Amino acid sequence: MEKKPHIKESIKKKPDIKEISKLALSLTESIVNKKVEGITSMNAxxxxxxxxxxxxxxxxxxxxxxxxxxYELKLTCDGEITGYKRTTMRKRGDRVTEALE
Structure with missing residues (x-):
């Protein structure tokens, strides 16, 4: 007799912020083919x-x-990339003047 999966098992869990951050780093590195330094901001x-x-x-x-x-990446709630663009370029030694919210 075939066992039916529970409803909870059949619902795909959406990735959490930690999983999205790992995915964003990996996607960026593969898209631009350069070394990522890290995430500077992340918003749901x-x-x-x-x-x-x-x-x-x-x-x-x-x-x-x-x-x-x-680079700014746009991802769906499921972690699918819908777009990206380079937003700034600077020298490492330059002072960052982003507005803090």
């Missing part, structure tokens, strides 16, 4: 997630001259 929105990931664009000597970019 009505239709998914907006994640900003900092990427090392170019290594320089001294390292304060490295070029870093921030």
């Amino acid at each position: 929105e009505d239709e998914g997630w907006k994640v900003n990931v900092e990427v090392l664009e170019r290594i320089a000597v001294p390292d304060t001259q490295d070029l870093l970019s921030t």
